[in-house]
Amino acid sequence: MNLVRNHVLISIDAGTIMAGARAVEKTLVNEIASQGLTDEISVLETGSVGATGQGVILVVYPEGVYYGNVTPQDIPELVEEHLLKGRPLKRLILSEVPRQHVIKKEKTGLLKEQPRIVLKNSGIINPENIDEYIAANGYEAIAKALTTMTPDEVIEETKKSGLVGRGGAAFTTGIKWDFARKAAGDIKYIVCNADEGEPGTFKDRLILEGDPHKLIEGMLIAGYAVGASKGFVYIRGEYALSIERLEKAIGQARQYGLLGDNILEGPFSFDITVMKGAGAYVCGEETALIESLEGKRGHPRNKPPYPVTEGLWAKPTVVNNVETLANVPDIILHGALWFRGYGTEKCTGTKVFTIIGNVATPGLIEVEMGTTLRDIIYEYAGGIKDGKQFKCALVGGAAGAFLGPDMLDVKMDFVNLKEYAAVLGSGAILVMDEDVDMLDMLKSVLHFFRHESCGHCVPCRLGTAQLVKIIDRVSASKGKKDDIDKLIKIAQVMQATSFCPLGQSLNLPISSSLKYFGDEIRSRVR
Amino acid sequence: MNLEDLKKIREKAQKDVELRQKQARIRVVVGMGTSGIASGAREVLKTFVEEIGRRNLTDVVVTQTGEKGLASREPMVEIFEEGKPVVIYGSMDSEKSKRVVVEHIVNGNPVTEYAIEVM
Amino acid sequence: MYREQLLKKFNPALDNILYILHELQDNNPEHYLAKEDIRVCADYLEVPYSYVHSVASFYTMFSLKPRGRYIIRLCDSPPCHLMGSQSLLDYLKKALKVNVGETTQDKMFTLELTSCLGVCGVAPAMMINEEMFGNLTPAAVDSILDKRRKEL
Ligand SMILES: Cc1cc2nc3c(=O)[nH]c(=O)nc-3n(C[C@H](O)[C@H](O)[C@H](O)COP(=O)(O)O)c2cc1C
Ligand code: SF4
Ligand code: FES
Ligand code: FES
Numbered sequence: 051m052n053l054v055r056n057h058v059l060i061s062i063d064a065g066t067i068m069a070g071a072r073a074v075e076k077t078l079v080n081e082i083a084s085q086g087l088t089d090e091i092s093v094l095e096t097g098s099v100g101a102t103g104q105g106v107i108l109v110v111y112p113e114g115v116y117y118g119n120v121t122p123q124d125i126p127e128l129v130e131e132h133l134l135k136g137r138p139l140k141r142l143i144l145s146e147v148p149r150q151h152v153i154k155k156e157k158t159g160l161l162k163e164q165p166r167i168v169l170k171n172s173g174i175i176n177p178e179n180i181d182e183y184i185a186a187n188g189y190e191a192i193a194k195a196l197t198t199m200t201p202d203e204v205i206e207e208t209k210k211s212g213l214v215g216r217g218g219a220a221f222t223t224g225i226k227w228d229f230a231r232k233a234a235g236d237i238k239y240i241v242c243n244a245d246e247g248e249p250g251t252f253k254d255r256l257i258l259e260g261d262p263h264k265l266i267e268g269m270l271i272a273g274y275a276v277g278a279s280k281g282f283v284y285i286r287g288e289y290a291l292s293i294e295r296l297e298k299a300i301g302q303a304r305q306y307g308l309l310g311d312n313i314l315e316g317p318f319s320f321d322i323t324v325m326k327g328a329g330a331y332v333c334g335e336e337t338a339l340i341e342s343l344e345g346k347r348g349h350p351r352n353k354p355p356y357p358v359t360e361g362l363w364a365k366p367t368v369v370n371n372v373e374t375l376a377n378v379p380d381i382i383l384h385g386a387l388w389f390r391g392y393g394t395e396k397c398t399g400t401k402v403f404t405i406i407g408n409v410a411t412p413g414l415i416e417v418e419m420g421t422t423l424r425d426i427i428y429e430y431a432g433g434i435k436d437g438k439q440f441k442c443a444l445v446g447g448a449a450g451a452f453l454g455p456d457m458l459d460v461k462m463d464f465v466n467l468k469e470y471a472a473v474l475g476s477g478a479i480l481v482m483d484e485d486v487d488m489l490d491m492l493k494s495v496l497h498f499f500r501h502e503s504c505g506h507c508v509p510c511r512l513g514t515a516q517l518v519k520i521i522d523r524v525s526a527s528k529g530k531k532d533d534i535d536k537l538i539k540i541a542q543v544m545q546a547t548s549f550c551p552l553g554q555s556l557n558l559p560i561s562s563s564l565k566y567f568g569d570e571i572r573s574r575v576r
Numbered sequence: 577m578n579l580e581d582l583k584k585i586r587e588k589a590q591k592d593v594e595l596r597q598k599q600a601r602i603r604v605v606v607g608m609g610t611s612g613i614a615s616g617a618r619e620v621l622k623t624f625v626e627e628i629g630r631r632n633l634t635d636v637v638v639t640q641t642g643e644k645g646l647a648s649r650e651p652m653v654e655i656f657e658e659g660k661p662v663v664i665y666g667s668m669d670s671e672k673s674k675r676v677v678v679e680h681i682v683n684g685n686p687v688t689e690y691a692i693e694v695m
Numbered sequence: 696m697y698r699e700q701l702l703k704k705f706n707p708a709l710d711n712i713l714y715i716l717h718e719l720q721d722n723n724p725e726h727y728l729a730k731e732d733i734r735v736c737a738d739y740l741e742v743p744y745s746y747v748h749s750v751a752s753f754y755t756m757f758s759l760k761p762r763g764r765y766i767i768r769l770c771d772s773p774p775c776h777l778m779g780s781q782s783l784l785d786y787l788k789k790a791l792k793v794n795v796g797e798t799t800q801d802k803m804f805t806l807e808l809t810s811c812l813g814v815c816g817v818a819p820a821m822m823i824n825e826e827m828f829g830n831l832t833p834a835a836v837d838s839i840l841d842k843r844r845k846e847l
Pocket of ligand 3: 506507508549
């Protein structure tokens with residue numbers, strides 16, 4: 051076997067390209083070839099290596115030497131000295147090798163830097179070992195809260211941070227906690243919503259599997275703030291690994307006295323129970339989730355009363371999403387002001403997006419609120435797969451809106467999307483390329499809703515069945531002339547009369563797909 | 577446990593982590609989230625453990641972590657080596673893992689075709 | 696008798712009903728909730744049989760019909776649909792000679808559809824019992840099925 055002797059990595063990102071990385075790369079490859087070293091030395095493109103303002107950057111293996119500010123003119127000398135004679139070229143070596151920031155700038159996630167708060171440890175530490183979480187300053191926030199802050203101060207800080215719920219409804223977390231704290235009664239509960247059923251979403255799973263202690267710490271802080279001593283995590287039944295890891299983490303935290311009675315030897319006590327769901331999308335809706343926790347069918351309840359005054363077993367209950375709670379420890383540790391440094395004025399912090407479908411590198415990223423759809427697709431997810439054209443994206447899950455090319459530059463945050471009659475929802479972005487049949491996609495969305503309608507109220511139960519019947523016949527080329535108008539009408543009636551947001555929200559994917567692709571879809575019935 | 581204990585545990589844990597990194601010349605970290613497992617990460621983990629055991633490489637440890645987010649490149653494996661940039665391999669399988677053990681871990685030459693990121 | 700034994704792990708409180716039903720179903724050799732399972736659960740929690748039945752029928756992970764040794768749950772939510780779950784479904788139906796909801800003659804496999812499994816980054820995806828599989832192609836499905844056939 052011909053073993054490669056050296057690897058030269060060239061950092062290719064927006065900054066180094068501007069500094070002329072492509073020209074350096076070309077010269078390097080030519081020089082290596084002209085010295086007859088092509089078999090021994092390989093040149094490899096890599097993403098950002100974390101050093102900025104240092105021009106073109108090369109890293110030479112196996113020595114791991116970093117070179118900065120490299121120009122094409124330097125190449126012959128560099129190849130001669132280092133690659134041929136094995137003497138690193140001192141004058142170009144970077145004195146400061148890139149180091150980590152307070153918030154880890156993730157370089158791997160879809161090959162671009164990301165400010166990671168909730169996913170800081172995920173994919174870095176061993177989630178089954180509490181010591182690794184503690185070594186990464188874990189449980190320092192709850193220690194700070196318990197020893198230096200009153201519950202009211204914790205709530206105040208959370209309010210000031212501008213944190214809003216990441217489960218879809220975007221309600222201000224601090225205000226929710228305040229309601230529950232002020233609600234009458236001694237027994238209160240913290241419920242973590244880990245039902246994550248929105249198609250295209252798997253952000254909560256990454257936290258549960260990759261950093262379960264962060265969730266535990268977030269719940270402890272919420273419990274302290276609200277005056278609750280009991281928490282529940284409702285995890286969908288399909289997330290076997292999440293359940294296993296979280297239960298292990300809870301066991302370890304109990305052993306360390308970080309859960310249970312008199313946490314950190316103070317007066318605060320709190321414990322957590324994991325509940326395993328059994329497959330029902332509607333159980334992600336907070337009141338249906340509470341019904342399910344109580345051992346019933348997961349039908350949504352009437353609101354008001356809201357869970358903050360009458361929730362689990364009629365006690366004041368805070369229901370928060372996993373990602374919401376995972377933001378809390380860092381807010382308490384670094385302060386509201388620090389958190390407001392991320393995101394936009396109206397919508398602070400980061401958001402985890404799952405970016406999937408016809409993109410080059412599907413996956414998940416955590417970026418600042420307000421990042422544009424274009425950046426998410428083209429900068430992070432590598433653009434459309436196989437060099438095709440962008441057709442549209444379904445943003446916010448199945449109950450979200452289809453967004454066409456005119457929306458690519460829209461800032462992705464809860465507040466801004468609302469202005470465009472769209473929703474951020476759970477942060478799922480499903481990208482479709484030019485070849486996708488929109489009627490087929492809409493059909494898939496409607497089938498999802500028919501399957502997941504809980505059957506509790508008539509408009510949704512009958513409406514979803516009707517919608518599926520109509521779209522199935524249109525798709526089988528047996529559609530009637532007014533079928534598309536019927537879809538619109540049914541969805542509108544459902545929006546006005548359904549009992550819960552599941553039935554109400556179906557109008558969004560239908561109306562938005564028709565807005566952009568009305569001709570394409572209608573052409574199937576003519 | 578009180579505040580003092582937590583501090584002590586943190587200091588000890590941080591030292592342990594450091595020590596582990598020093599004791600082991602090389603640390604192999606396999607992403608074991610559901611996306612990784614669904615794409616074959618268990619097989620990859622097994623291969624690394626077996627191949628490293630077979631060669632009696634006592635200064636190499638294999639551990640696991642959660643998912644990073646780059647689902648399309650799962651299973652992912654990171655190789656940490658004192659004083660060198662971290663190499664991340666993507667779309668790994670059992671055969672590729674064997675090659676990484678031979679070329680990278682034993683001979684110090686990262687397998688560039690499988691590397692998706694170096695940092 | 697084994698059923699009563701299983702129940703001892705849980706407090707007889709209504710909020711444990713989903714755990715209890717999961718446990719009963721997992722231990723039923725035909726992977727479903729038989730009348731006897733529901734009755735035992737009802738007695739243990741001191742609620743009517745009809746109550747347990749109505750809860751069990753609400754959640755898609757519970758089956759009131761006998762199923763095979765391996766339960767294949769193919770995701771057909773929009774992201775997996777976009778990445779080709781429909782052709783996998785056709786393939787599975789042909790390979791197993793069953794329709795959705797049916798069990799193969801040898802009682803090995805039951806074919807079901809499910810909503811999003813939360814592994815859309817590796818779509819199309821499916822679950823077999825507690826295990827997830829992603830980036831599926833007909834060839835990958837073949838080898839997964841074969842492996843299970845050979846395990847016997
Ligand atoms: C049909 C439906 C499904 C929902 N699914 C989820 C879910 O899976 N996870 C979640 O956190 N919130 C979900 N929600 C939102 C919850 O009702 C609730 O707003 C949220 O858990 C509150 O937490 P947050 O304030 O931290 O966002 C869903 C809502 C509806 C109407
Ligand atoms: S709108 Fe649909 S999901 Fe919501 S209560 Fe009615 S039937 Fe159930
Ligand atoms: S049945 Fe519930 S609203 Fe009609
Ligand atoms: S849509 Fe199939 S796993 Fe999410």
